Amino acid sequence: DAKTTQPPSMDCAEGRAANLPCNHSTISGNEYVYWYRQIHSQGPQYIIHGLKNNETNEMASLIITEDRKSSTLILPHATLRDTAVYYCIVRVVDNQGGKLIFGQGTELSVKP
Amino acid sequence: EAQVTQNPRYLITVTGKKLTVTCSQNMNHEYMSWYRQDPGLGLRQIYYSMNVEVTDKGDVPEGYKVSRKEKRNFPLILESPSPNQTSLYFCASSGTAEYEQYFGPGTRLTVT
Numbered sequence: 001d002a003k004t005t006q007p008p009s010m011d012c013a014e015g016r017a018a019n020l021p022c023n024h025s026t027i028s029g030n031e032y033v034y035w036y037r038q039i040h041s042q043g044p045q046y047i048i049h050g051l052k053n054n055e056t057n058e059m060a061s062l063i064i065t066e067d068r069k070s071s072t073l074i075l076p077h078a079t080l081r082d083t084a085v086y087y088c089i090v091r092v093v094d095n096q097g098g099k100l101i102f103g104q105g106t107e108l109s110v111k112p
Numbered sequence: 113e114a115q116v117t118q119n120p121r122y123l124i125t126v127t128g129k130k131l132t133v134t135c136s137q138n139m140n141h142e143y144m145s146w147y148r149q150d151p152g153l154g155l156r157q158i159y160y161s162m163n164v165e166v167t168d169k170g171d172v173p174e175g176y177k178v179s180r181k182e183k184r185n186f187p188l189i190l191e192s193p194s195p196n197q198t199s200l201y202f203c204a205s206s207g208t209a210e211y212e213q214y215f216g217p218g219t220r221l222t223v224t
């Protein structure tokens with residue numbers, strides 16, 4: 001079972017920041033937080049991941065709370081092409097299978 | 113261009129007729145995996161491979177076979193397809209099991 005809880009859907013105005021929350025209150029010390037997104041039945045796309053520090057790349061920023069029980073994915077300037085289902089996944093980074101356990105995700109709609 | 117390719121993209125077949133879905137990656141990745149996606153169930157791992165000639169079962173391996181004779185290829189074989197294998201299938205690869213996974217475009221399979 002997925003170890004994360006996300007709101008089923010969110011709206012965001014084009015050009016504004018999209019802040020997608022994720023609750024992972026049972027996360028273990030060796031588990032990372034990963035974010036993927038899936039645009040309309042295409043293959044999931046990796047966005048970002050982190051352990052305890054905040055992370056930023058060309059796509060997004062990841063803010064992880066100090067107790068690591070929750071995180072927020074930030075798309076700084078959302079565009080219509082960011083409309084997708086966003087998945088927050090906690091995962092042990094080791095050599096035991098590499099499985100990603102996808103939950104139901106958050107369906108983000110970016111509106112003009 | 114770095115990518116994971118799958119063929120065919122769409123397939124309609126009949127019960128019991130053996131089929132193979134091919135997956136190929138050009139990134140020299142060691143780790144490859146197959147997932148299926150069904151409404152309400154999310155993505156579930158079928159099989160994975162840590163390297164050439166090393167494969168193992170995921171969460172839903174029944175009715176499927178895989179092989180990994182070359183590093184770049186990881187075909188999914190359905191020896192005797194049944195209607196409950198109607199699904200959207202994704203192949204994924206990563207440098208090793210620890211790293212982010214890159215997904216193919218998907219294969220939509222219908223078994224009648």
